[in-house]
Amino acid sequence: MNNLETLLSQDAVTVAEQLIGYRIYVKESNGSLTGGTIIETEAYHQDDAASHSYKGETPRNSVMFGPAGHVYVYFTYGRHYCMNIVTGTRDRGEGVLLRALRPETNIDIMQYRRGNRAIHDLTNGPAKLCQALAVTKENNGAFINGEKFVLLPPHSSKQQRSKATPRIGIKENKQYLWRFISIE
DNA sequence: ATGGGGATCGTCT
């Protein structure tokens, strides 16, 4: 088991905190990388009424019940895509929602995809970052280190600091502090 | 700075 597999095989809350400071990119057709550093995440468990996996496996959420390290992309509100990295051991039905990045590479490409918005408005939301990275349902099930995606550890080896807060946009289990935000 | 409402469609009841 390599380092990445070891990291992602932990439970979603642990992984959500540890992923702060990791860098995620998508590969462009010319081989360049587009993306930046993860600065906001949320954890979702099968035993969690706020999770898509709560009521068991369906065609939509099936990737969540597969092996860790694959990407669960879902379509919501009739217009947006959001992406999760599946965590835990197989059949756990858990994952980490990527909520925000610090834009770092190929910023011009992300601006084009985001309607030439300001840099601070490119990847500060789960659907915005998918739009900036051109992530769609076509990428559902892709591996996080494969044809489309690259996931790299922080430059610094020390654990990045973060704070835990309630998750956004859910009705159930608001009491759990399973949203993690990077702090200086 | 903050809050309300519309857009829009796949998924599940």
Place this chain on the structure above:
DNA sequence: GACGATCCCCATC
């Protein structure tokens, strides 16, 4: 037939 792990625009303070 209802609604959502959201975003954007506009109104108001």
